[in-house]
Amino acid sequence: MRTKTLKKNKINVVTLGCSKNVYDSEVLMGQLRANEKEVVHEEEGNIVVVNTCGFIANAKEESVNTILEYVQKKEAGEVDKVFVTGCLSERYKPDLQKEIPDVDAYFGTSELPNLLKALGADYKHELIGERLTTTPKNYAYLKIAEGCDRPCSFCAIPIMRGKHRSKKIEDLVTESEKLAAKGVKELILIAQDLTYYGLDLYKKRNLAELLEALVKVEGIEWIRLHYAFPTGFPMDVLDVMNREPKVCNYLDIPLQHISDAILKSMRRGTTQAKTTKLLKAFRAKVPEMTIRTTLIVGYPGETEEDFQTLKQWVEEMRFERLGCFTYSHEENTHAYTLEDNVPEDVKQQRANEIMEIQSQISWELNQQKIGKTYRCIIDRKEGNHFVGRTEFDSPDVDNEVLIDATKHYVKQGEFVLVKITEAADFDLYGEPVS
16 A cells, blocks of 8 residues: 655745845745755745735735735645734734634744744744845845834834844844855845934944944945934944945935925924935035935825925935835824825825936936946846946845846856946946956
């Protein structure tokens, strides 16, 4: 009589949302691999873990739809088990358990040991920096802190991620060394708030000291800063940026709005005058700096006058990189007590107007790059082009440098000098310089 063979489980981790979620999925996968589990990222597997986003309406809808998709696959016998983790699960676990009961278990953002247990694995405390990276091999996200202490009225992150908790410098150096050993050349520092880094551990804003330690890691050639808060920004970071060639002349600093009335309602702790002064100080200190920001339009009570103030300011500031979102009315936030009184079509029209202005600014700035040569990192090959980035561009959100693959060959994951020959709104075209 033939004995039935035991099917080996394959765990498929599906990641939704931001770079912080990408990082969390990579840590989960690293733990599973250390437990000798077969794990894949967004491929076929009989056990599925959906790492959800719960930030704004669109992201929540995508997360719910993805959960439902895998529940249907479970019902059809295509997968055996479905687990859900991440921000949506942290924020709405009781509702999800009630509405989608066929999920095997739901876990919050701080329940990694419990999730591993459900997957038949042990949480290994000694695995500092052990991750299964899912980004192209040349760059990786480095999460330097978790949670947020800011009181922004529109934001649900503190509900989902808790209070700000910095990681120790020595642990981040260890993690970076392990990434460099795998071939990572670019670290993208992420947190809900980089500006706050170190206040809890070292009783002072310590981002500059962290950068000083990370630039010493052999193999790391670029360090990029994402998600700084404008209030209390540690200006000594700019000294390091000027002094250390490894620290990219780049800063992602979400400013959200500029009308004083809206900033006050948003509880941002700043004004138009203070914000403008800060940005001018950035550019005076690091003239080559690329500043990326994000804005929210359609916030409760945003008048046409508030919006015109924002439009004029965007035109004046000429940000190198800018993204614009429409306001999402999120329960349990302070702004949820306000009336969501800007119609959706008006929100969308305002976002479109901001992005039209930015598109023109980006086109004009890009024209100035024609004929210049930049050091680029090559991320991937796509169709007939190799796709790279300058130090002034972050993956997924910023400009890309396209090199014709039918005429030139460059190695993915390597740095190449590229002369810019053409420029569009958000893309640069160039040729490698030998």
